[in-house]
Amino acid sequence: MSTTIGAAQAVPLLDLRDVSRRFGALRVVDRLSLQVTQGEALGVIGPNGAGKTTLMNLIAGDVPVNSGQVVFAGRDVTDLPPQERCRAGIARSYQVPHPFVGLTVYENVLVGAVFGADMRESAARAHVAQVLQQTGLAPKADRIAGALPLLDRKRLELARALATRPRLLLLDEIAGGLTDQEVRELLDTIRAIRAAGVTIIWIEHIVHALLAVVDRLVALDFGRKVTEDEPQAVMADPAVREIYMGIDAAEEIVP
Ligand SMILES: Nc1ncnc2c1ncn2[C@@H]1O[C@H](COP(=O)(O)OP(=O)(O)O)[C@@H](O)[C@H]1O
Ligand SMILES: [Mg+2]
Numbered sequence: 578m579s580t581t582i583g584a585a586q587a588v589p590l591l592d593l594r595d596v597s598r599r600f601g602a603l604r605v606v607d608r609l610s611l612q613v614t615q616g617e618a619l620g621v622i623g624p625n626g627a628g629k630t631t632l633m634n635l636i637a638g639d640v641p642v643n644s645g646q647v648v649f650a651g652r653d654v655t656d657l658p659p660q661e662r663c664r665a666g667i668a669r670s671y672q673v674p675h676p677f678v679g680l681t682v683y684e685n686v687l688v689g690a691v692f693g694a695d696m697r698e699s700a701a702r703a704h705v706a707q708v709l710q711q712t713g714l715a716p717k718a719d720r721i722a723g724a725l726p727l728l729d730r731k732r733l734e735l736a737r738a739l740a741t742r743p744r745l746l747l748l749d750e751i752a753g754g755l756t757d758q759e760v761r762e763l764l765d766t767i768r769a770i771r772a773a774g775v776t777i778i779w780i781e782h783i784v785h786a787l788l789a790v791v792d793r794l795v796a797l798d799f800g801r802k803v804t805e806d807e808p809q810a811v812m813a814d815p816a817v818r819e820i821y822m823g824i825d826a827a828e829e830i831v832p
Pocket of ligand 1: 624626629
């Protein structure tokens, strides 16, 4: 369903036009078109192997498209490498966190600010302090990243992405492996990031966590859009229920 948007926001922040990606004979993303409005939070669901992570890779530039266009803030970024897309305002977290394990939390985030946002070190330091506050990592700034427990490694993924000052943040199963209480804590942080004006695309298997944040859901299967609508409508869709049999969408996290 289309969302009502004002004239000033007529250009979507992200506009995927008919993008496809194959690996060998396998069509992993198959002629997918998708638009995300500035300020929106979009959830992406789908079974394992549906092409969700590949979709993120296509948006971030980690994997090139075989065909189609990736347009960001009105600019065709299809041929730009990941570093330049990052500078344009696209940041991501990885499904498997991969910080610089030997560096401290602070140093990891500083690297993001200096290289991802092209900031001079003095400006970067102030920005890093703010990002550490925002992600709840300020008390752990001096810890070695490789020794962090899982929730903090997830927070560090967020912090490293935020360090690059993104307009669009891509989250790939960031709540995976956390306890319910930890998911609640992470939700608070993600909501605050969104409230600060960052547009979000969030892939997540923990559907009740997604539903606590997103305005809209897209369900993927075999690299194609199954449906795209308000979250409750998507979860009630018979095709989605079939894919997600066993997942209790009514289960809710009380923030
Ligand atoms: N670099 C790659 N080379 C070959 N096959 C890949 C590659 N990346 C993903 N695939 C395949 O593409 C399909 C979709 O993968 P992925 O995008 O990771 O799905 P999801 O994140 O939805 O679980 C899977 O069958 C996977 O094995
Ligand atoms: Mg994945």
